[in-house]
Amino acid sequence: MTGIAAVNPIWVLLAPIALGLVALAGAALNGIVVAHAQGRSVQSGMASPILEIARLMRQRRRTTVAADVLLWRIGCAGLVVVALLKTAVIPVGAWVLADIPVGVVWFNALDVMVWAVVWLIGWGANSAHSLAGGYRFLAQAVSYELPLMFALVTPVVAAHSLRVSDVVDAQRELWFVVWMPVAFLVFCMSVVAFSSWGPFATAAGADIAGGILTEVSGVDRLLILAGRYALLTTGAAFAVALFLGGGAGPLLPDWLWTILKTLLLLATFIVVSHRIPIVRPDRLAEVAWVVGLPIVLLQTLFVSVVVAVKG
Amino acid sequence: MARRAVQGSHVLVVEVPGWSETRMRVEAELARSGWVAALSPADADILLVCGAPGQELAAVCEGVWAQLPGPRARATVLTEGGVVSTLEQLATELLDEARQRRDARTRSRQPGEEGSAMQHIQSSAHEAHGTAHEEGHSRGHQPAEPDADADADADADMDMDMDMPMPGGIALASGGSDRDGLEMDVLNVPLGPVLPHWPAGLVVRCVLQGDVIVSAGAEVLPAARQANDGGGMGSSSIRRSTHEQGRRAVVRHSDAAVQVLALAGWSSAAGRAGRIRDNAVSGAALVDLAAALEQLGRRIKRSRLLRWTLKGIVVAPGFDAPHDGGSRADAVSVRDRLIEWLDEAVRIARGAPDAYESPEFAAAQHSNLAALPGLITGTDIASARLIVAGLAIDTAKIAYAPEPLS
Numbered sequence: 112m113t114g115i116a117a118v119n120p121i122w123v124l125l126a127p128i129a130l131g132l133v134a135l136a137g138a139a140l141n142g143i144v145v146a147h148a149q150g151r152s153v154q155s156g157m158a159s160p161i162l163e164i165a166r167l168m169r170q171r172r173r174t175t176v177a178a179d180v181l182l183w184r185i186g187c188a189g190l191v192v193v194a195l196l197k198t199a200v201i202p203v204g205a206w207v208l209a210d211i212p213v214g215v216v217w218f219n220a221l222d223v224m225v226w227a228v229v230w231l232i233g234w235g236a237n238s239a240h241s242l243a244g245g246y247r248f249l250a251q252a253v254s255y256e257l258p259l260m261f262a263l264v265t266p267v268v269a270a271h272s273l274r275v276s277d278v279v280d281a282q283r284e285l286w287f288v289v290w291m292p293v294a295f296l297v298f299c300m301s302v303v304a305f306s307s308w309g310p311f312a313t314a315a316g317a318d319i320a321g322g323i324l325t326e327v328s329g330v331d332r333l334l335i336l337a338g339r340y341a342l343l344t345t346g347a348a349f350a351v352a353l354f355l356g357g358g359a360g361p362l363l364p365d366w367l368w369t370i371l372k373t374l375l376l377l378a379t380f381i382v383v384s385h386r387i388p389i390v391r392p393d394r395l396a397e398v399a400w401v402v403g404l405p406i407v408l409l410q411t412l413f414v415s416v417v418v419a420v421k422g
Numbered sequence: 423m424a425r426r427a428v429q430g431s432h433v434l435v436v437e438v439p440g441w442s443e444t445r446m447r448v449e450a451e452l453a454r455s456g457w458v459a460a461l462s463p464a465d466a467d468i469l470l471v472c473g474a475p476g477q478e479l480a481a482v483c484e485g486v487w488a489q490l491p492g493p494r495a496r497a498t499v500l501t502e503g504g505v506v507s508t509l510e511q512l513a514t515e516l517l518d519e520a521r522q523r524r525d526a527r528t529r530s531r532q533p534g535e536e537g538s539a540m541q542h543i544q545s546s547a548h549e550a551h552g553t554a555h556e557e558g559h560s561r562g563h564q565p566a567e568p569d570a571d572a573d574a575d576a577d578a579d580m581d582m583d584m585d586m587p588m589p590g591g592i593a594l595a596s597g598g599s600d601r602d603g604l605e606m607d608v609l610n611v612p613l614g615p616v617l618p619h620w621p622a623g624l625v626v627r628c629v630l631q632g633d634v635i636v637s638a639g640a641e642v643l644p645a646a647r648q649a650n651d652g653g654g655m656g657s658s659s660i661r662r663s664t665h666e667q668g669r670r671a672v673v674r675h676s677d678a679a680v681q682v683l684a685l686a687g688w689s690s691a692a693g694r695a696g697r698i699r700d701n702a703v704s705g706a707a708l709v710d711l712a713a714a715l716e717q718l719g720r721r722i723k724r725s726r727l728l729r730w731t732l733k734g735i736v737v738a739p740g741f742d743a744p745h746d747g748g749s750r751a752d753a754v755s756v757r758d759r760l761i762e763w764l765d766e767a768v769r770i771a772r773g774a775p776d777a778y779e780s781p782e783f784a785a786a787q788h789s790n791l792a793a794l795p796g797l798i799t800g801t802d803i804a805s806a807r808l809i810v811a812g813l814a815i816d817t818a819k820i821a822y823a824p825e826p827l828s
Contacts, residue, residue, distance in 0.1 A: 146456070148689070148690060148693035148694075149453040149454070149456075149693065149697075150453075150454075150697065151453075151454070151456055155456045156456075158429075159430060159456065161426065162426050162427065162429050162430030162456075163430055165423050165424075165426040165427040165430075166426075166427040166428075166430055166431065166432070166467065168423070168427070169423065169424060169427040169493065170427075170467070170491050170492070170493070171491045171492045171493075171526070172491065173464060173489075173491045239609055239611040239630065240462070243630075243632075243633040243803055246632055246633050247633065247804075310687065312687070313687070313804065316687065316804070317461055317618050317619060317684060317685065317687075318619070318685050318803065318804055318807035318808075319803055319804075319807075320461050320462040320617055320618065321461035321462045321464075321465060324461070324462070324464075324465065325461070325462045325464060325465075326462070326464050327464060328464040328465070328491035329491060332464075332465070385689050385690050386690050387688065387727055388686045388687050388688035388691075388725070388727055388728050388731050389686060389687020389688070389731070390727075390731060391731060391804050391805075393802065394730065394731055394733075
């Protein structure tokens with residue numbers, strides 16, 4: 112495998128399309144899982160994201176009494192923007208849009224943007240259920256953010272670099288997932304959490320009438336739903352770069368390996384999520400701080416010691 | 423494109439006390455056709471009322487209807503047989519461009535105007551009847567009412583809106599000490615009656631700080647009349663065969679399990695319970711149902727994650743001495759109730775008698791409703807929702823067999 116190089120900026124135009132297609136594949140898989148559970152055909156499940164897009168494009172957007180419209184709309188559009196900005200540092204095979212020296216920090220900074228964006232969605236509607244959704248997301252974010260940061264730091268320590276391409280290059284002999292599985296697991300759980308997905312979807316829970324989604328309709332809702340899938344997708348793609356050797360693999364071209372691994376991880380996120388109960392933020396806080404943070408710190412320590420001994 | 427849009431319509435289902443089987447039939451039909459049950463009015467294309475709502479509940483439905491973004495359609499179904507044809511007709515209405523355009527033109531661009539006009543009518547009507555507390559109620563139609571203020575006296579609140587320029591005519595939330603003694607905004611938020619996985623017609627008026635309930639009061643909005651179709655709970659059921667009673671009991675228990683599992687966010691288990699319920703509704707053999715329920719029960723008992731996430735959510739606090747008749751000395755958690763229902767459903771499916779028609783069952787519903795505010799005070803909304811689902815109050819029994827409550 113050759114080193115990763117930044118491509119012509121014109122490829123920026125392709126990135127949203129690629130992201131959209133992979134995210135749509137994720138949504139289709141989710142539709143299939145739901146259809147299977149309801150005893151419907153696979154085709155009807157596969158079509159469900161298309162039907163949902165058509166429905167939401169046809170629906171009127173609405174406002175509520177005394178809504179903070181500007182902040183609300185910023186929040187609704189924000190998730191997609193964050194996901195798109197993340198694609199800038201994600202290498203696909205040997206190509207990356209921006210091979211900046213602090214790529215990992217860029218990704219993490221955008222994770223933190225999600226805090227603000229989800230909170231704005233919850234806040235803007237001026238509705239009690241939306242607000243409760245916003246509270247829940249922040250409570251959850253307080254739990255996942257520190258473990259996530261240490262999970263990100265671990266491959267960085269091993270690669271001696273914050274540049275994503277260096278991290279991928281450092282895995283030529285051994286994928287990082289092999290000797291830092293805890294960091295990989297914590298990172299994956301955090302991806303699911305910042306995408307408000309599956310067991311970490313309390314911010315949009317049915318018990319608060321959809322939480323942050325309670326008051327949004329039409330195109331705003333479409334942007335939020337698409338943004339969640341896009342975040343899940345970029346998270347999976349970043350995990351591939353950090354832990355699963357990027358585009359490394361036999362026979363197939365490296366860009367295809369990146370996409371295949373991303374799809375596989377995305378599919379795992381989606382299928383597993385249906386099979387486990389939701390984790391309420393107050394329960395998560397206890398586990399994340401008492402168990403999660405210490406073990407991911409031990410993981411980082413272990414990697415640091417190995418790196419120091421090997422020189 | 424419009425045709426595709428309608429193929430996956432989202433339906434907001436409002437159940438009137440007594441029409442639970444109609445609602446279940448709707449849910450089964452939605453699952454079969456790939457339609458989706460909406461979580462909130464903003465999410466919905468269709469408002470479907472199951473049953474004949476009483477005056478208050480009908481007013482709530484009007485308020486909810488005003489919140490549907492549009493294109494929108496609505497209908498009322500009274501019989502299980504009418505579900506399929508009603509849904510088909512609603513789909514045609516959604517596709518009727520001319521009709522939708524007309525509807526959109528008559529609507530105000532300002533949010534809440536339709537709703538608030540209705541509220542004014544309501545409040546004057548209530549003043550005429552001299553029922554002061556109802557006013558606060560009419561503000562609580564929409565499940566997602568914007569922050570109401572903490573003032574219990576809604577008349578004063580109305581006056582204040584007129585005197586002071588408040589955003590959207592809503593007074594600012596006032597503060598109060600929270601459970602840690604810190605000052606925090608207080609919101610009056612009604613939970614129900616239009617909420618997913620919520621007992622029909624139940625309204626719990628909560629005072630919230632953050633998402634913690636600091637005080638609550640519960641009541642049931644009745645139907646206009648007693649249901650006399652499949653969902654009927656009254657005199658028509660006397661002549662029912664024991665087999666039919668057993669089937670109904672299985673339906674009731676598995677539906678209760680669906681609600682708890684759905685609120686616990688365990689979608690695959692909730693889906694499984696839902697299919698068992700739907701099979702029971704459509705008359706599957708009780709023996710098969712018993713086997714399926716037993717399997718589901720084993721899966722639920724095995725799940726450590728469910729045990730952990732439901733830990734400490736209690737539907738009946740422990741007593742040193744046995745309280746009234748049925749209750750036990752140990753605290754009963756939501757998980758205990760869930761397992762109890764499934765075991766009970768298996769027993770009934772295998773021929774054990776059901777206590778549904780007994781006066782004790784109705785009395786238990788009343789005492790559960792009375793105990794509800796105490797149980798949810800001090801919990802967050804998520805726990806409170808699980809507690810409400812764990813009590814599984816049969817609101818039809820309360821709406822039709824009134825018992826003096828204080």
